[in-house]
Amino acid sequence: MKTQDFSFKLPPELIAQEPSAERGASRLLLLDRNNGSVAHSMVAALPELIAPGTVMVFNDSKVRRARLFATNATGGAVELLLLRREGDRRWAAMTTRMAKQKPGKRLLLPEGLEAEVLEARPDERLFLFSKEIDDEYLERNGHLPLPPYIRRGDRLEDAERYQTVYARQDGSAAAPTAGLHFTPAILEALRARGVELRFITLHVGLGTFMPVRVESVEDHLMHQEDYSIPEDTALAVNRAKAEGRPVLAVGTTSVRSMESAWTDEGLKAGPGSTRIFIYPGYAFKSIDALFTNFHTPESTLLMLVSAFAGKERILAAYEEAVRQRYRFFSYGDAMLIR
Secondary structure: OEHHHHOOOOOHHHEOOOOOOOOOOOEEEEEOOOOOOEEEEEHHHHHHHOOOOOEEEEEOEEEOOOEEEEEOOOOOEEEEEEEEEOOOOEEEEEEOOHHHOOOOOEEEOHHHOEEEEEEEEOOEEEEEEOOOOOHHHHHHHOEOOOOOOOOOOOOOOHHHHOOOOOOOEEEEOOOOHHHHHOOHHHHHHHHHOOOEEEEEEEOOOHHHHOOOOOOEHHHOOOOOEEEEEOHHHHHHHHHHHHHOOOEEEEOHHHHHHHHHOEEOOEEOOEEEEEOOOOOOOOOOOOOOEEEEEOOOOOOHHHHHHHHHHOHHHHHHHHHHHHHOOOOEOOOOOEEEEO
16 A cells, blocks of 8 residues: 555645634534445534544543754754653653764753753654753743644644644644644533543653654554553543444544554553554544544554545545635644444
């Protein structure tokens, strides 16, 4: 299977640079994965589209202000994106000018903080900082890690809009963006309709957003990400499966968590880590429907939704979305696949 088979043409002006004027005001494309039919709605109408008794599973990970600006010994600018803590004062991070960040290199960050490269790894570096980086430091000096296709710096309003309203568990280097559409009112309307809302945590890192750089899909290696399945979520999903009620994942990170935690006995509660790579040919076990954003060409996320609905149907739906001038990617519109 070729990576280029998951390409599509997207006019640059359809890449959303700003969130919708109001959270929850985005458009919603409805895709029937059985016959490929497409319809159009709005995210605000979602509660009317979900059957009572459905279990909806959300990722409650919270985005860190994980983007830091540094300088090297000659005064050159370097950006760091903190990915995960690996012990006292140690962080794995992506950087600009990655090839030049070799072991022993030092960077200077705000407030006199220094960082030394301890280890060069594929796609990331391990840094030792001169003192511990805590939440207060990141609040003072960090920036929200907006994706590179949003061609502007982060602003004050992004602190709210690039975060889900139910975010609780700090640790992501990028937002689980399908959840950005939900408002307290939409969540309450879903509950009132008899929809069960449950949560998992997957801290978004390289496994979710690293591009596929190989010609053959099967040769791509996913990076590890950590997740946790609460007991009440596992019980709700397993009960729904036993009773024939649908399970709807909100976002591809929720899918990857549940598929990784699935066993012969059903969804298993507890912490875990995953390198799961879902592409066409994969047999889903945990979900019956998926609420998701529109994904970038040749990405693992596009491959995942293609595995769920079929590549031809997904690409046809994307073509229709382009014709209808939907907004794409993190701050864009949404799809409901069922």
